[in-house]
Amino acid sequence: QQWRQPDPGFGGQGGYGGGGAPKAKAKAKAKNEPVTLEEFERQQKEKKAAAAKAREAKAKAAAAAPPAKEPIKPEPVKPELAKPEPKAEAKPKAEPPQAAAPAKAAPAESWEDDEAPAKVAPEKKPEPEAKPDPKPEPTPEPKAEVKAEEPDEEEEVSKKKKATVDEDLKEPDPRPHFNVVFIGHVDAGKSTTCGNILLLAGMVDQRQIEKYQREAKEKAGESWYLAYVLDSSEEEKAKGKTVEVGRAPFETPNRRFTILDAPGHKAYVPNMISGASQADIGILIISARKGEFETGFEKGGQTREHAILCRTLGVDKLFVAVNKMDDPSVQWSEERYTTIVDKLTPFLSSAECKFKPEEVEFFPISGLTGDNLKERVNTPSWWKGPTLWSLLDNLPVRDRDSSKGLRMPLLDGYKDMGDVVAAGKVEQGRVEPGMKAIILPSNDKTTVKAVYIAGDKVTHAGVGENVTCVLGGISEDAIRKGFVLCPAVKDTGRCVTKFKAQMQVLELLEERPIISSGYQAILHVHTAIEECTIAKLVEEVVMKPKPKKVAKPKFVRANAIVTVIIEVKRSVCVETFASTSQLGRFTLRDELKTIALGRIIELPKE
Numbered sequence: 001q002q003w004r005q006p007d008p009g010f011g012g013q014g015g016y017g018g019g020g021a022p023k024a025k026a027k028a029k030a031k032n033e034p035v036t037l038e039e040f041e042r043q044q045k046e047k048k049a050a051a052a053k054a055r056e057a058k059a060k061a062a063a064a065a066p067p068a069k070e071p072i073k074p075e076p077v078k079p080e081l082a083k084p085e086p087k088a089e090a091k092p093k094a095e096p097p098q099a100a101a102p103a104k105a106a107p108a109e110s111w112e113d114d115e116a117p118a119k120v121a122p123e124k125k126p127e128p129e130a131k132p133d134p135k136p137e138p139t140p141e142p143k144a145e146v147k148a149e150e151p152d153e154e155e156e157v158s159k160k161k162k163a164t165v166d167e168d169l170k171e172p173d174p175r176p177h178f179n180v181v182f183i184g185h186v187d188a189g190k191s192t193t194c195g196n197i198l199l200l201a202g203m204v205d206q207r208q209i210e211k212y213q214r215e216a217k218e219k220a221g222e223s224w225y226l227a228y229v230l231d232s233s234e235e236e237k238a239k240g241k242t243v244e245v246g247r248a249p250f251e252t253p254n255r256r257f258t259i260l261d262a263p264g265h266k267a268y269v270p271n272m273i274s275g276a277s278q279a280d281i282g283i284l285i286i287s288a289r290k291g292e293f294e295t296g297f298e299k300g301g302q303t304r305e306h307a308i309l310c311r312t313l314g315v316d317k318l319f320v321a322v323n324k325m326d327d328p329s330v331q332w333s334e335e336r337y338t339t340i341v342d343k344l345t346p347f348l349s350s351a352e353c354k355f356k357p358e359e360v361e362f363f364p365i366s367g368l369t370g371d372n373l374k375e376r377v378n379t380p381s382w383w384k385g386p387t388l389w390s391l392l393d394n395l396p397v398r399d400r401d402s403s404k405g406l407r408m409p410l411l412d413g414y415k416d417m418g419d420v421v422a423a424g425k426v427e428q429g430r431v432e433p434g435m436k437a438i439i440l441p442s443n444d445k446t447t448v449k450a451v452y453i454a455g456d457k458v459t460h461a462g463v464g465e466n467v468t469c470v471l472g473g474i475s476e477d478a479i480r481k482g483f484v485l486c487p488a489v490k491d492t493g494r495c496v497t498k499f500k501a502q503m504q505v506l507e508l509l510e511e512r513p514i515i516s517s518g519y520q521a522i523l524h525v526h527t528a529i530e531e532c533t534i535a536k537l538v539e540e541v542v543m544k545p546k547p548k549k550v551a552k553p554k555f556v557r558a559n560a561i562v563t564v565i566i567e568v569k570r571s572v573c574v575e576t577f578a579s580t581s582q583l584g585r586f587t588l589r590d591e592l593k594t595i596a597l598g599r600i601i602e603l604p605k606e
Contacts, residue, residue, distance in 0.1 A: 177256045181279035183306040185296025186264035188287040189323040193367030195226030200374045201250035245275035252393040278425045282315040312597040326366040400463035402430040405491025409526040413479025427582040432460035436488040440573040441495035446474040482528030484573040498567040503598025516555040525586040536565040
C-alpha cells in the first residue's frame with residue numbers, strides 16, 4: 001500500500017524518508033513566516049545603507065591617504081623618494097606645495113627628463129646593488145653624456161658627407177662665357193654653319209656625321225647633313241627648317257661659347273626672340289647666292305627684322321658672315337661681297353638698328369666647306385681679315401657684377417631620374433647649391449640642390465652662364481617658360497600687372513595704322529610671352545621739325561617715340577631697364593609682325 005501512495009518526494013508521506021520532509025518544511029516556514037514584503041524592503045535598504053557607509057569610509061580613507069600613495073609610484077625606481085614624504089606631510093595636505101617642493105630640488109627636474117630611462121631601469125632589475133644611492137644625480141649624467149655624443153657623431157657624418165659632395169663639385173671654368181645667337185633669313189645657312197663649327201671644335205663624333213649624311217640623302221638633301229647636328233627633331237628634319245632654338249656648347253683656347261641656332265622663318269620669330277634675348281653676341285648669316293640676299297633684305301624679309309630684334313634684345317656686338325661664297329653663282333667674288341657690305345652698312349647704323357660702326361664686323365665664309373671658319377682653307381687672297389675663330393677668341397672680357405640678387409629667367413622645366421630640373425641663363429647674381437629660392441610669379445619656394453654647366457656639376461654659376469639646376473621641394477608643373485628664379489629672402493624680384501615704358505613704334509599693320517588707348521598686342525619680355533593692352537598714352541616725342549614733347553596724345557603712328565602704360569593679363573616678373581637691362585627690355589608683336597620695341601622705365605610702388 002505504501003508503494004501505491006504518491007511519491008513522498010513530491011510532498012507525499014511515507015517512503016524514501018518521507019518522515020523528514022515535514023520537519024524541513026516546518027523549519028523553512030519558521031524562517032519565512034516572519035518575513036513580509038515591508039520587512040524585506042527594509043532589509044534591502046539597510047544593506048544598501050551599509051554598503052554606502054562602507055564606500056564613504058573607503059573614500060575618506062583614500063582622501064586621507066594620498067601622501068601614502070605617492071611614494072608607492074616611485075618605489076620600483078628608487079626608495080629614496082620616501083625622504084621627501086615627511087616634508088610633504090609637515091606641510092598642508094594641499095597638492096600644490098607638494099609640486100613646489102620637488103621643483104626646488106634639482107633632481108626633480110632631471111627626473112622628468114629621465115622618465116624614459118627610469119622605465120627601462122626597472123626592466124633590468126637583476127642588480128639590487130644600486131639600493132644605496134646617496135647621490136641620485138650620477139646615474140642620469142652618463143646617460144645624458146651618451147645622448148650628447150650621438151648628435152656629435154651625426155654631425156661629423158653629415159660634415160663628412162658634405163665634404164665628399166664638395167669634393168665632387170668642380171669650380172667653374174675661369175674662361176669668359178658668351179652666348180652666340182645665329183640669326184638671318186630662312187635658308188641662309190645658319191644651321192649648317194653651326195653644325196660645321198661644332199664639328200671643327202670636336203664636339204661631334206665623326207660616326208654621328210656619317211649617320212646624318214645617310215639621313216640627309218633619304219630626306220631633304222645631301223648638303224643638309226650638318227644642319228642635323230642641331231635640328232634634331234623629326235619635324236625639323238622633314239621640313240628642312242629650324243623650329244626651336246638649338247643649343248650646344250663649344251670652346252676656343254681663351255673663351256667658352258654656347259651656340260643659339262635661331263629659326264629664320266617668320267612663323268617662328270617668337271622662338272627666335274626667346275633665343276636672342278639670352279645672347280651676348282650676334283652672328284648675322286647672309287646668303288651671297290644671287291637672289292637670296294635680295295629676298296632676305298628686301299621689305300618683308302627676315303634679315304631686317306632679325307637685326308633690329310637682335311639689337312633691341314641687348315646684343316651689342318654683331319658679326320656679319322657673308323655665307324655661301326663657294327656657290328657657283330658667286331665663286332668667292334670680291335665684287336659680290338663688297339656689294340652686300342655696302343647695302344647692309346647703312347641699314348645697321350640707321351635709327352632702326354642703332355649699331356655703331358665699331359660694333360659691326362663683316363667677313364666671308366663657307367658654312368658647308370668650313371672655309372674661313374677656323375682656318376683659311378680655300379679663302380682667296382683678296383681677303384686679309386681674320387677668321388671667325390680668331391674673332392670669337394679675342395672678344396673683350398665683360399664686367400659682370402654677381403653681388404646683386406639672383407635673376408634667372410627659365411626656359412624649360414623637366415624631370416630627369418626623379419629630379420625636377422630647370423634650365424635658364426643667369427642674368428644677374430649667382431646661383432649655388434643649397435640656396436633658398438623662389439619662382440616668380442607663382443611664388444613657389446624651392447631649394448637649389450645642384451647646379452650644372454655644360455653637364456659638369458659645379459660649386460656655383462655666375463652672370464652669363466647657361467645652367468641647369470636641380471630643384472627640391474617643387475613639382476615639374478611649377479616650372480614654366482617665362483618664370484624667374486630669384487632669392488627667397490633678400491632682393492627678391494617684382495611681379496606686376498602693369499608698368500610704365502618708353503617704346504619706339506616701328507611699322508604698324510595696314511588695317512591698324514595707329515596705336516591708341518586699348519591697343520592689344522603680344523608682349524615679349526626676357527623669356528616670357530604675355531597678352532597685353534596699351535592702357536594709356538602718357539607722352540609722345542615728336543622729332544620733326546624740332547624735338548618736342550606732346551602730353552597725352554590721342555594716338556600715335558609708325559616711327560613714333562611714345563611713353564605708355566602697359567597692362568598685362570597675368571602677373572609677370574620684370575625689372576626696370578636701369579636696374580636689370582635684360583629684364584627691362586621688351587618687344588610688341590601683332591599678327592606675326594614686330595610693331596614696337598621698348599624699355600621699362602618705372603614699376604608701380606610696392
